[in-house]
Amino acid sequence: MMGGSMADPLELLADRLRPAFERVAGLAGVDPVVRPSEHADAQANGALPLAKSLGRPPRDIAAEVLAAVEWEGLGTAELAEPGFLNITFDAGWIAELVAAVAADDRLGVATTATPQTVVVDYSAPNVAKEIHIGHLRTTVIGDSLVRMLELVGHTVVRENHIGDWGRPFGMLIEHLVDLGSDRSASMAVGDLDAFYKTASAQFEHDEDFATRARARVVALQSLDPETIALWRSLVEQSATHWNDVYGKLGVLLTDDDIAGESRYWVLLPEVLERLDATGLLEESDGAQVVFPPGFTNREGQPLPLIVRSQAGAFTYATSDLACVLDRVERVGADTMLYVVGAPQAQHLAMVFAVAEMAGWLRPPRAAVHVAFGNVLGPDRKMLKSRSGEPVRFVDVVDEAIERGVAAVGDKNPELPEAEQRAVGHAVGVGALKYADLSTDRIRDYVFDWERMLSFDGNTAPYLQYAHARICSIFRRADVERTSGRGHPPTIAEVPERALAMRVLGYPSVVGEALERWSPHRLCTYLFELASDFTTFYEHCPVLRTDDETRRSRLVLCDVTARVLEDGLGLLGINAPTRM
RNA sequence: GCCCCCGUAGCUCAGAGGAUCAGAGCAGCGGACUUCUAAUCCGACGGUCGCAGGUUCGACUCCUGCCGGGGGCGCCA
Numbered sequence: 045m046m047g048g049s050m051a052d053p054l055e056l057l058a059d060r061l062r063p064a065f066e067r068v069a070g071l072a073g074v075d076p077v078v079r080p081s082e083h084a085d086a087q088a089n090g091a092l093p094l095a096k097s098l099g100r101p102p103r104d105i106a107a108e109v110l111a112a113v114e115w116e117g118l119g120t121a122e123l124a125e126p127g128f129l130n131i132t133f134d135a136g137w138i139a140e141l142v143a144a145v146a147a148d149d150r151l152g153v154a155t156t157a158t159p160q161t162v163v164v165d166y167s168a169p170n171v172a173k174e175i176h177i178g179h180l181r182t183t184v185i186g187d188s189l190v191r192m193l194e195l196v197g198h199t200v201v202r203e204n205h206i207g208d209w210g211r212p213f214g215m216l217i218e219h220l221v222d223l224g225s226d227r228s229a230s231m232a233v234g235d236l237d238a239f240y241k242t243a244s245a246q247f248e249h250d251e252d253f254a255t256r257a258r259a260r261v262v263a264l265q266s267l268d269p270e271t272i273a274l275w276r277s278l279v280e281q282s283a284t285h286w287n288d289v290y291g292k293l294g295v296l297l298t299d300d301d302i303a304g305e306s307r308y309w310v311l312l313p314e315v316l317e318r319l320d321a322t323g324l325l326e327e328s329d330g331a332q333v334v335f336p337p338g339f340t341n342r343e344g345q346p347l348p349l350i351v352r353s354q355a356g357a358f359t360y361a362t363s364d365l366a367c368v369l370d371r372v373e374r375v376g377a378d379t380m381l382y383v384v385g386a387p388q389a390q391h392l393a394m395v396f397a398v399a400e401m402a403g404w405l406r407p408p409r410a411a412v413h414v415a416f417g418n419v420l421g422p423d424r425k426m427l428k429s430r431s432g433e434p435v436r437f438v439d440v441v442d443e444a445i446e447r448g449v450a451a452v453g454d455k456n457p458e459l460p461e462a463e464q465r466a467v468g469h470a471v472g473v474g475a476l477k478y479a480d481l482s483t484d485r486i487r488d489y490v491f492d493w494e495r496m497l498s499f500d501g502n503t504a505p506y507l508q509y510a511h512a513r514i515c516s517i518f519r520r521a522d523v524e525r526t527s528g529r530g531h532p533p534t535i536a537e538v539p540e541r542a543l544a545m546r547v548l549g550y551p552s553v554v555g556e557a558l559e560r561w562s563p564h565r566l567c568t569y570l571f572e573l574a575s576d577f578t579t580f581y582e583h584c585p586v587l588r589t590d591d592e593t594r595r596s597r598l599v600l601c602d603v604t605a606r607v608l609e610d611g612l613g614l615l616g617i618n619a620p621t622r623m
Numbered sequence: 624g625c626c627c628c629c630g631u632a633g634c635u636c637a638g639a640g641g642a643u644c645a646g647a648g649c650a651g652c653g654g655a656c657u658u659c660u661a662a663u664c665c666g667a668c669g670g671u672c673g674c675a676g677g678u679u680c681g682a683c684u685c686c687u688g689c690c691g692g693g694g695g696c697g698c699c700a
Contacts, residue, residue, distance in 0.1 A: 353698040499662040501648040
């Protein structure tokens, strides 16, 4: 799934060293273990692990490799004890690579040699329920993965697995009926949670209502036209609500991506039949179950995946299995990503295990749980509103935008008002998304407006600011951004070299982020890139220097800004040209 | 009780293909604005990488056991 690179000096170095290591070792497939180094541009550690198997001192191996490699045009290498090779690249070589990247619309990011169809399951709000802070991570992480996968050339199928089916819909529809169809239209703008709660409370306390609700479930499942119409209106009005959030947030999901539970419902009997046909289905306490090996319950007994309850109802496990079948057989998915919270790990592991047992999920076809931790409040507990309710997603996005606009207006009051709003929107939403994406997804993270909106440190505004400064340089320079592309810059000063090297690492980082399904890898890189740029900016005048240096540095500025913009784009974050 | 995840500087977090990785940002301290946007930069300070063992030439990184925090564990999704 790697993105791959055409210009990463570390990869090119590894390619150059590998044959030498293999020759010296007399083995194939030797890893030269090339890494960034503090003592040079790169180090090759490959001699160390080889020492034991070859029974030779690592320094002898390294010395032999050093002698066997053609260094001309690439750089110089030194041997360091006990067997490292420290490599310093020729400035001219780095400059040529930068020129190649700058001339490339893709900034060196190659398309994959093995394009796949990848289903990305993310966001998953519920019909007639408020979309809340708990949906932030899945939405933002999933969207970023979609963008990265598309960039490297995979066919991506977004699936928004909304909760739009099941028992609760009896009471929800009955409540809608009670409100009257004329009032139903206003539900979307009202409080969805209030709607759900009222229905739920009435279900518990009003026996008549509960009876109607139960009957309504039956009507729904027999696809009674009137009931379906009511159901559809609930779905549509809820969609309006979350589409509002998606729109403000700048998320790719549309109504076309909706693949809710209702879609899989018709496949449930087939799931059972097919499980039965494979002989996996067992009866346990009156329920139909499958026992995937390796899972135990409280008593240490085998833990079943229940696909049909005692009462004869299908479960969400059945639905998830149907989902696997659909994605494999209809969509033709090679890889299925489930961007779902970490607590679901066991459930998903069991579903995947059963799908494998049934032969629906044979390697290399793979299902991956892209798990993530919680969003925590300042008290380090799950973020809640003051009333103890989950925080509404729309409120968070609105506040982010408000804060972003306020910050921009505060820092740059000269900006025309319309631009202040647009830039503020990008800054606020960027800050929100970046705060979420920049932490290793498996961990919980602490939600903090102050920190995410700070212009210092590893934040979106800092990256956006670096980008805007570069754009400002070009406005002042009054030259076309494209003018220097393809011309090798002069790599003389330390900050120029550091910046150039960093730029060249972009494709590998995209590959790494995809390999681990971890956008935060890309965030770390972009922060380092922005830091390298500001150091360069402080120490290397671009405009106030001789023409030749100016031309050279503008090349670095241009390519840096493009990597920043492109990288932020992969995170779903806009890079304004002015802040 | 069993299983999963997390534990790195005062705070928030990187680093997990073993070695030349003890890192960044923030806060605090000391500097740098007749600016290419100081929304920034530079410097010093700051940690027995939860604890204890083990494997190895070498462990923040791998293994085992503890401790602490969070989560999951049959008919809700």
